[in-house]
Amino acid sequence: MPKLGMAPIRREQICRAAAAVIAREGLPGTTMRMVAGEAGVSTGMLNHYFSNREALLTQTLVYVTERSQERYRAAIEGLPPGRGRLEALLDSVLGDDREAVETWHVWINAYGEAVRLPALRSTIEERLDEWFELLETALEGLVPLDGDRRIPWTWSVDALLSGLAIQAMTSAAELRGEWIRDEVVSMVMAGAAPPAASPPEPIVD
């Protein structure tokens, strides 16, 4: 049955179109009709795959996140633990190409909706789990990851990174990707410094 066989490709085509529209128009400005037009399918076809905006947003979030995470993995593949690996990951996340920008925009819009949509919150958490694993790999050897912090290093690094990226996207402030990268690296290195009284201990095992 070729129709079923085509389904995943069609879904991906629609999610790719939805990501472009959401990045350009914002989520409140995005209609199902606009996404159908961008994808080159009928609204009937779009509704066949995604019965409502929430389902479309959720799958689009999954789509852009998986697309980006593949790039992040490739960016740090084969690099040894250390500052260079963290910088490579951050450079990939902070890229200014279309795919990277779309990922940020879809995420920012999803945050606003996640506050009221439990299903979207679950999806966000699953995607964040994978992202945190990647981040943990990039932090290996730089900070003690199994320490007794109440807020894990991965969460704080993600928060500073996302917070600065949101500032860059939502204000006219000059805030370059490499500055954000260096700021995040600085926070990590400052936190990695051992207490002055005790001798430096190797973190790498």
Added chain:
Amino acid sequence: MPKLGMAPIRREQICRAAAAVIAREGLPGTTMRMVAGEAGVSTGMLNHYFSNREALLTQTLVYVTERSQERYRAAIEGLPPGRGRLEALLDSVLGDDREAVETWHVWINAYGEAVRLPALRSTIEERLDEWFELLETALEGLVPLDGDRRIPWTWSVDALLSGLAIQAMTSAAELRGEWIRDEVVSMVMAGAAPPAASPPEPIVD
């Protein structure tokens, strides 16, 4: 002319209602009709004050921000510079009462829209300027505020704070306000400890 005299009160009443609806429904789920119902005015009256959603969102952002900033100012008034003053500000920002939560929700929703709406970006920047002044007051004596950092301390503190608050609101992760406060204070204190009267040392790699 009593009608004109009432206008500011009516506008405030509408913005207060809009904040409640946006916090509850998210911005894409918020209609002019819902806001009119919440405010107890006709849609005609609502349209008289706010001709479109963008104008309503922008004024609502200004409203919740000014309302919160008054509280923040009161929270640190009379406190001497130092860690206690920073903590008092953060506790006020991270409060879990209705007004504090509404401010966060309206801001998160505004971020998504700001990407495509230059007028909203300008409003965000003006409000951030006032917020950064408050934050600078709270950071006084803790970090060198006139240093040559490419990203000012106020921006990084705001980014970590907002990033963690967004995580708390959009995921099921346990992330208490006081943990977020302590994490932000830790970042500040880690960055605040330069060897007295000696030149800045390069970050060890």
